[in-house]
Amino acid sequence: MLGSPVEISTENIREVVRREIEAVSIFDIHTHLFMPALGSLASTGIDDVLTYHYLEAEFFRVSGWTPASYWALSKPERADAIWRHLFVERAPLSEAARSVITILRAFDLPADSSGLREARAFFATRDPIRHVHDVLDKAGVSEVVMTNDPLDPQEAPLWLQEPERDRRFHSALRLDRILCSWPEQYQTLNSQGYNVREHADGPTISEVRRFLHDWHARMRPVYMAVSLPDSFVFPEDSIRARMLSEAVLPACEEFKIPLALMIGVRRQVNPALQLAGDGVGRANLQCLEHLCNDFPRNRFLVTVLSRENQHELCVYARKFSNLMPFGCWWFVNQPSIVEEITMERLEMLGTSFIPQHSDARVLEHLISKWRETRRVLAPILAHSYTRVVEEGRPISRNEIHRDVTRLFRSNFEDFCELKNSG
């Protein structure tokens, strides 16, 4: 009997699921964090928490400040302004604002003070290495995937120095500059010694392959990744489509790693807001049909930004086992929408998806984002089990443990073949 001997009653399911989700050690598959050896790029502490671009967008709505006057200030001054407008002059009701309260309380810091003196003093005394350890521990996260851009002028030189690896931090090779800004970026590849051309003719494709080969050897990424606009189509007659089909996908196949597609961002709809200036658009997901069909030996991790695209993504995942939906990305990482998306995915895909990633930009985000994810997902998963038990199929603790492990880590490990790759 599958469910016995430790099958549980419908009354207990909620509590068992809550405990399992509380206890699981999470593999966070997409963040903007950096391993300690790349610490000069890392964000941490109260000033970085408050100047997160999700909060900056909310600040510009209520403060009456112009972006120019805001950007003219130092980071602590910007953090002070955000604290005053979003946390002192009004209650922090938004998801991004409440997240700050979670972080402060996780370190026993006051969440209702008029200024940031105590919080700043606290973070200033933290030993950086110990702090990383404590934050991962408090967040219940064992491993994270970074976002590593080989064309970033600050990041690339650090990788050339062979930084010390940390097994809690995996790399992801980000391709946005190659796939979305080729005319502005091809000369950066030239400066790294690759003979590529503006119109991607001549040796360009084989040189991009060589570039990917070299950076793969350097970073050892668990996947390659790109964020794509809502207007993304595939196939098409474009440099991006050629790069994808002739360089990136063959390289992913050779290295046996997936390509992560993050589809639906409208970059810089309001450039004055800088990082906070991106928007969202509904994409045409027929691109996935073509990619999954035309490249059956490739694997695709996919997240979509528009709420309107979520159902379609589930349908495509039912058609293609080389497609793995992941996360509730950015503008859909709001509890009400996460509930809806996760329920839909459970109903359409069982446990064959990756429910969430944190997108943490600041180390301490791991605490608030995963606390919220655990809080939102537990009742949804419990509800799904309850419906099965009500229909007459017992469920055991072991099964819940196995499913929670799948959702929060092993679906990703298996899809990336991490266990076999050593």
Ligand code: RAT
């Ligand atoms: O969520 C974010 O912080 C966005 O700014 C983006 O970084 C997005 O997640 C991305 O990876 O492009």
Ligand code: ZN
């Ligand atoms: Zn991101």
